[in-house]
Amino acid sequence: MGLVAAGHGGALARLRLTAISLSLLAGVTAFLLFLQFGAADGLDALDVVRAVLILISTLWLAWGAVGGLIGLTTRAKAPPRARPDTAISARVVILMPVYNEDPVATFSRVAAMDASLAATGVGADFHFAVLSDTRNEAIAQREAQWFARLVQDRAGLGRFFYRRRAQNTGKKAGNIEDFIQRSGAAYDFALILDADSLMEGATIVEMVRRMQAEPRLGLLQTLPRVIRARSRFGRAMQFSASFFSPVFARGLAMLQGETGPFWGHNALVRITAFAECCGLPELTGKPPFGGHVMSHDYVEAALLARGGWVVRLDDDLGGSYEEGPENIVDHAKRDRRWCQGNLQHGKIITGPGLRGWSRFVFAQGIMAYIAPLFWLGFILASITAPLLAPPLDYFPEPYWPFPVFPRNEASKAISLAIGVFGLLLLPKLLVALKAAVDGRARGFGGAGLAFGSTLAELAFSSVTAPILLLFATRSVFQVLMGRDGGWPTNNRGDGQLALPEAWAASHWIVTIGLTGLGATWAFAPMLLLWLLPVGIPMVLAPLVIVWSSRDGGSRLMGVPTEYAPAPVMDLQDQILTRWTCAPDTPAAEPSSPCALPPEAAFAHV
Template structure:
């Protein structure tokens, strides 16, 4: 833990020095002819958003510098009983239940069936989807050793959303289990990884939660494949840096993690915030709060980026991503209500602030841009001389913070011969460059979506918890326009205003304004998939070049279940298949 404290101090110090140094340079260049209140505001905004930008880069650099780690896995059968929980909410039942089937087969093949039970916890409120869940649950009961080990229950009222779903299971059935592996409906984990996590809990009685770093799989669209490549190639290094800083007060991302049931039950009762949503009500981003409560109670919360065998699926287009991001935004902004909770660890409070700033930074960037346009529009014969260098400082600082870690990861992967699983060094390099280009084009659109979300929440508009359309892929141009026309209008307005009043600033605003104006086209274009049967040149990942057996097995099960004419018939009484737990 002392090492984590030292790493945190060094990382915070580096981020603070770099951001303050950048702010000092920025102020020096924009204030050559005298410092105005607008200059102070711009410098403050630059320093604040710059800190969080640099902070993300520092985590990546730490992960790159970290020596490779191999976690020794204790052998033998886990001692504790583990419940593997999959909450579902209006999901594709065949897809979700086939993942349970694949994980069950993996565990059975390891001879560990008597140590692991599965519970599908349904919050589904659409009757047609609920009927499908019963159908596929009966199919699931025909899997090896499923009887008496695989359960299903559906809540009549989904109080507290996913957190309430888990809490309901813990309160009703948690006493039968030592550990609970919490999944999402799109989660898939290898049986060996699950067993290793349970043994880690056995070996360390202070370990309250162990989080894996899931890899995104099964992406088909350009948007999804960019996210899949980034998660597989870039994210592990950022996760390693995060793990070094978090130490025993690590994050919890709400899924693909194992918890110690007694610790979770005793420590993680969530408060219902006073007032109505979006500011009050049930906490949507419950995972960060639960991690903080475990840490407060003295339990270790760790993330292990080296475990492997942990997978999830991601959205296939930016609209679906923005819908999910809107919920995360509302949940993270709720954390300001729990920042002052008694006895929380300092690092837990910092994690809350970090989550809040992940969304608050977007409107702050827009404020910086607006202040820069205003400064350029004010009459001053010295404006361009004084501000050209300041804009260069801003552009170079952003580029270094965003790009340097990615290129260092490419170099580290090349030296470590890691690129083979990503199609070779040339394809990996082209993929990294393409990821940077596409992310840069989509960044202004996400900036607008996140800023809109923050403003809506501040004005009391509740986004709720919409069901995730995980299979929603290609977006038509008309649908994309309906979702983002206002982004186009905003981009055009910025360009028109700057052309009329601050023409010297236009070249610097084009990388932001043009993608915003073309938002419908970019959203529609990136939602398209590659032609069937073609091997993609870019964004190849190891899950495609050498897919893990659990991935292959799940796909085989899903296809065998859903191919024409093979789906099981509905039971005569839909409720007879449900086993309540």
């Protein structure tokens, strides 16, 4: 929003200080409560360790909750807007990097965005460049075939471009960089997309106008909503991204001010600023910490800010969409890549000249992946504690004839548990309440259904959280042990998993769950009840993975784009139908989905 723009630096500093202070207060309170609980039977070293672990974990939870509360209690300031009739004078290119993606689905999005831009009537000449890093020759041939179809369908000669790199050096960041080095001077702004991105033409035009109106603006990020999810897992993610994320994103935007985020796609960049600031070197050392910068987007945002450019998240911009993983395994694979990228930022966090907030953002990104380790450490320490605890001494005072019984401090532990659950649940419940009051819930089926969906999402995430926690923990250990996760292709199919696949991906989680529950029963039986909500989902991980990958058609967790698809989604569906069912569909097309409904065309690769 340029929410707290220049001149409001004091307000921004106060807001950040307040947010950090509140989070610290929650963490320290948890720390003290746990110390009192632990001291009931005599304080030992393990109690202090556990108190520190709970301090860090609570601090992290509280930071997320405070972001949500800021989002709930603030209203986006109007960004500098140009008049709606302002002519588009900038030369704009829309970049679609692809890597072994289904060209039918990908290029139909390009066609839909082009049609949506044409429908705005602004008359500007937006160019599209498909930047292929595809390694699979069969897919590359289909890209060429379908690109030709795209060009013909949209009369795109001279506006649509395609190139495929011989070497995909630097992965996606290198792909964009190669474009800028080859063609960057031909354009003023570039809209960077992912292969699954879809944006309304009106949104793109508005972004261009905002960038034209603010010469200091180097990057303008939108908040993409997840669309077209079908599985239970996908729909839960879609609901969360659509219902909760806008509020949390507003909080984030308020805190970040002009040192905003870049999430790698659905963002407009000023090409001269990007070229000037964002040439990424290889980091010293070998992967996973050295080599190419993996999570390049965070780094590019920090570098633009270092160069004095404004990086802004305008969360009021709608019409920005992406697709997400349909099952836990695909989510974990993507998370593995992000984990390595974020941990790699440990080498950059002390980089010269970076803004303090950029360093803080890197720290947050690292914390997002190591936080589960603190929870896991706390659980393990709690199971171990009874083994290492000294025997109770009922006669601590010499010559005092009466026994001294330990104080019962269970109320402290219960207060702590309530506080932790409050931090987890309260922001989401408040989002539902506010949505009911301000009418936003209508887009989610009404206040009642939106509240039911919120409860369903909370239940769903409670079941999947322990499984995701272990996947994240494994990722961190793999990175720390020096294993490079590479650059796997994203699966964008329907994502349904069979039990053998789920078992292959999660049998180790079952083993850990059974071992953990067994150890608890043997060494700390009083904790068993507390740990069942964590342990049972682990033991049932393969079943949870299969169940959550199945079709999630239900009124619960409905989102606005399910009730009324966005215009650009309709356009894409029409294009897909025309392309895949027309008599001139390429005969060589091995998987022409003519007999399938349009959405099935997404399931090719």
